Amino acid sequence: MGAILDALDRLQKIERDLSRQRAKQAAYRRMIAKCQARIDTNQVEYDAHLDAVRRCQMGIDEADLDIKSREESMAKHRLALNAAKTNKDYAAILTALNTEKADTSKYESKVLELMAQKDELLGQSEVFEENNRKLRKRLEKSENELADFLDRTRGELELLEKAREDAAIEIAPSALSSFERVAKKHDGEAMAEVIRLGSRGDEHICDGCNMSVTLEVVNRLRSVDELVLCHTCGRILYLSTEPAPS
Ligand SMILES: [Zn+2]
Numbered sequence: 001m002g003a004i005l006d007a008l009d010r011l012q013k014i015e016r017d018l019s020r021q022r023a024k025q026a027a028y029r030r031m032i033a034k035c036q037a038r039i040d041t042n043q044v045e046y047d048a049h050l051d052a053v054r055r056c057q058m059g060i061d062e063a064d065l066d067i068k069s070r071e072e073s074m075a076k077h078r079l080a081l082n083a084a085k086t087n088k089d090y091a092a093i094l095t096a097l098n099t100e101k102a103d104t105s106k107y108e109s110k111v112l113e114l115m116a117q118k119d120e121l122l123g124q125s126e127v128f129e130e131n132n133r134k135l136r137k138r139l140e141k142s143e144n145e146l147a148d149f150l151d152r153t154r155g156e157l158e159l160l161e162k163a164r165e166d167a168a169i170e171i172a173p174s175a176l177s178s179f180e181r182v183a184k185k186h187d188g189e190a191m192a193e194v195i196r197l198g199s200r201g202d203e204h205i206c207d208g209c210n211m212s213v214t215l216e217v218v219n220r221l222r223s224v225d226e227l228v229l230c231h232t233c234g235r236i237l238y239l240s241t242e243p244a245p246s
Helices: 003-083 087-169 173-185 215-223
Strands: 191-197 203-206 236-239
Touching: 003 087, 003 173, 003 191, 003 236, 173 236, 191 215, 203 215, 215 236
Parallel strands: 191 236
Antiparallel strands: 191 203
């Protein structure tokens, strides 16, 4: 390996450790986001549930008002019944009274039905609240785990970042920017070894993507110290301590 690839290889080892740290951090953050999303969903469902409770109560209030106005009207009709002068008047008032009685009993059944519905809904509220408590506990646990992880790895991360800075100083800006671009695309794995296959040893593949690498590329890697990218995955290729062909 020439000096450029050698320096990039040192950078790669540091970059790999940094990537591992970042991936772990990201996993903790994903868990936190997942917990928060579940809390939000539970809250939306709970709000809809509370809305249903409110609608029940409104139905009960409305039916209560109807019952009250029917009762007032029935009281008036009872007085009128006593004061009726003709049979015809009496019969008409009695019919009205009976209709009101039937309506009242209909509204009373409705109130009972809505009250039962409301009781059932209120019973379910506890489930939402219990869920919320559990989910919040889980969120707190995940947040603590992330904070612990950050605390535990802060020193190591600082050392890695410093080492990365030092390693980067030795690399030409154009090579460094190529490295960074490829590393970003492949989760920190910017470099790939060229592996020799076959009994005759004239077949080569990129260890990053397992696709074949031409002999021309291999010869370039043997003869010049420069960046050669895999045609398929774009990783920076290098030859390991392959014995020189005799
Ligand atoms: Zn490749």
